[in-house]
Amino acid sequence: MINEEFIQYIWKHKLFKLDNLLTVCGKTIELINPGELNTNAGADFFNAKVKVDNTLWAGNVEIHIKSSDWLVHNHQTDKAYNNVILHVVTQFDQDAISQKGEVIPCLVIKYSEDLYDEYLSLTSSVHDIACVSHLHQINSFEISLWVQRMLVERLEHKVNSIEHLLNNTTNNWDEVFYRLLFRSFGLGVNGTAFELLAQSIPLSVLLKYSNDIDLLEALLFGQAGMLSEPAGDNYYARLQTDYQFLKQKHGLKPIDSFLWKFLRLRPSNFPTIRLSQLANLMHKLKGVFGNLTEEQEIRNIEKLLNVDASVYWDKHYTFSKESKDTQKRLGKTSISNIIINTIIPYIFTFGKKNGNVSYEQKALKWLSEMKPERNSIINQWKCNEIPVKSAGDSQALIYLFNNYCKLKKCLHCRIGHQVLAIK
Structure with missing residues (x-):
């Protein structure tokens, strides 16, 4: 069954039909900026910009499967959702009303079934590295960029851990x-x-x-x-x-x-x-x-x-x-x-x-x-012709495997995004 994470993904990357967008009330929609994904409490995207008919709106966007999920999640009583300028759904069955009593413009988006099938294929894969059969299709520069990003993320994780120790030992x-x-x-x-x-x-x-x-x-x-x-x-x-x-x-x-x-x-x-x-x-x-x-x-x-x-x-x-x-x-x-x-x-x-x-x-x-680490995780990357030239590479790839691949967080991975982009 489709989930909100997938809808958030296609909204963020504009992977839906952008021509002749209309709200359920027939107003034209022009997407200027989908906004930034919010990982904390509140609407799914903030700082979005959309033009409804000839009026430019700036604010938040909320994503749901059905428009009635607005009520299921009790957003109609939450002031934090009063700044929502657009309700994006895959099915419309009921208007979303803000805490101020205003009807939120609703957009039903259409996406490629092939894209969704590929997403399901990745997230349900029995392989530790879900995109293993697609790696040869991905530009090596894109992979290199993501490996570098994973090393930074790995070090940031270590920094947070050491900062916690510092707090417990009066610095x-x-x-x-x-x-x-x-x-x-x-x-x-x-x-x-x-x-x-x-x-x-x-x-x-x-x-x-x-x-x-x-x-x-x-x-x-x-x-x-x-x-x-x-x-x-x-x-x-x-x-x-x-x-x-x-x-x-x-x-x-x-x-x-x-x-x-x-x-x-x-x-x-x-x-x-x-x-x-x-x-x-x-x-x-x-x-x-x-x-x-x-x-x-x-x-x-x-x-x-x-x-x-x-x-x-x-x-x-x-x-x-x-x-x-x-x-x-x-x-x-x-x-x-x-x-x-x-x-x-x-x-x-x-x-x-x-x-x-x-x-x-x-x-x-x-x-x-330093030479790269040698273990079963690194062997999997090497078997798929991913270069591992230094300890920096091995640290990044171990982190990628443990924090993205094992958790099937393909939608949050640059390589996973490239696989879906092929579709």
Whole structure:
């Protein structure tokens, strides 16, 4: 069944018969400007301009399937709709009356059935990328423009998220970076647990022990709720002893151990390994987060993030259970993910909030220099010959896939618009 979103779309893009437009009362209509789509409360389009007979009207436009929907939605009692100059519908069955008692001019629009069929084909497609069979028909320049727009939208989304953290930490940039860095070590699966861990340890306490790797590990493993079992080997026993001292001294309360997920993770990504690597990174940085944000060359960031887990973990993935001797170094893929998803958005937001364009430019430059991410989503785009040359491209295409394609928001996508324009 036809929906209002589709009617809004064809009104916005004038995809209906424009010749000899008449209201249901026989008055001529000339569309000057369809207006701007309103995503908030009120009429569907504002700042529209239409000429009714020889009179130019400026105001709002309301879209419905049936004209009687005006009453169904109780617009006749709402002052917010008194400025509606035109009621656009596909079926007329009743006049729309404003709260002031005035009849709203009504226009019944006619659209192409082929266009509607294509719209249904896109929104009901079983493919993750609904327009997959049409991508080869779309101008590569149009696709490139939309990918660039998606990167901007992705960064804006990250900015909003970081601004929220700033509001919750009284604009403490170090605290925000600390929490973002912790979350990034969770690799998605354990991201929430790492974030809760960061919140459970005051940054001042963590920095106080940044020169002592043993105490740092005790602090992190203890606050992670991983030191509550009976004493195991010497390493575990030492961590327990050190943590009990730190816990009492600073009045700490650990998070629940059940928050950590090990199932279906590669052993090298176990939270135990990540916690030790994180402790070594904090020890390496000594709390000077500016070492990461002030760098100009991406390769220097990669060197700073190149850390190992402690020697104990060379022969372990979990406490007290020995494994094959393997150095547990933070991998290149993990380093890239931390830079792309944490450090770059942080730097971009810092520049935006402080009016320093150089930080924003550096963030964008790094995205253009870094290799694209490799995952199932990117593989789908590549299989359809969409170029993915940099991390900026992969970030944009992942965002497009998750926020448009999966939700079948084809009417809001430039590529989807191009597909429909073919009709």
